[in-house]
Amino acid sequence: MPLSGLHVRQAVAYCVDVLGGVPDAQWDERAGGLEWTCWETLEHLADDLLTYALRFGLAEPFAVPRVPLRISSDRPDGPGNVIFGDREAGPGGLLTVVEACGGLLASVVDTSDATALAPHVFGASDPEGFAAMGIVETLVHTHDIAQGLGHFREPPRDLTEGVLARLFPDVSVVDSPWSTLLWATGRIETPDRPRRTSWRWYGAPRDGG
Template sequence: MLVSGKHVRQAVAHCVDSLTGIPADRWHVRAGDLEWTCWETLEHLADDLLTYALRFGLAQPMDVPRVPLRISRDRPEGPANVIFGDREAGPEGLLTIVEACGGLLATAVDTAAPTTLAPHVFGASDPEGFAAMGVVETLVHTHDIAQGMHLVLEPPQDLSERALRRLFPDVPITDTPWSTLLWATGRIETPDRPRRENWRWYGVPRGRG
């Protein structure tokens, strides 16, 4: 597999290692250009990882458009989630949730039959595709949070390259895979490429597109 559970775990480890130790009183600031706080963005990441994993817990994933968990928000402008961290456990507790949800996704994609398809808003994808989605969500939302915290982070280039090759086959890699992934997901502009206002990934299984 181009992207597997191992790579999901690597991306999550990058997130946890990078954000551990940031005081609780800094997590209320806005995450990059998002409308969410850093805390809300991390909750959203955990939510993504869990809901991706749950799709592969079903015997026939394509028969169920969405696992019908109750969705709610802490505030009108916040993310719509099924997961919310215990504030009393602080940021370290929320990072533990992210690690656990990432581990569930890693296990789910590694144990599912490679040809299994599950639904996604951008179209059905296979375990490899969902692993790549987990990597992208983890890397870019860690970046969003780091921006809010005024931190400069650079994840392993190999993770970005694998995610790009799997989900953004239309995007040529220029400069570095990481900067290209940031551009592909609408985070930055470059001298040669204006910032993307609308973007999507392509999760269709390789060889079927």
């Protein structure tokens, strides 16, 4: 299944639906197995979606290793971001930021040259690959946050199948696509597969070009 901006929007809509309405006081809880709070993790997700989109805002996406924005953190062990949510707007406001950043990525994916390549720490990728990366970040970080908030629902199966095929072609699906994605990204262990302590995805174009 080729991945498009529509799938990015579906993943972000799922995130907003799962996390919407959670009481403000819970957002400073730790997000699952991460060292970040639920609020920090959602800021990190928005930051990922935005910076993925910015890569294809350049006339020559591969000309620079990254868009040179200033990175900062609200505390020593917090995530380093280029954007942050307004605390006064609450979690609902931060979810709006995520939706906006996801919309930017979706639009960029659908309007960029499908053969364009941009750099990523795991290697060069095309717009579809960055769409898949944005979807994975959205699904697994929604899971991380929901673990901390006790408020989770499994994502759509077609999204998990699509990103597994695109980014983890060497990973065999065991039990379900969702549990396999959680294992592939180091979130869980299974009886026959120990938890991953490091992992990477394969973002190169489907045709290997």
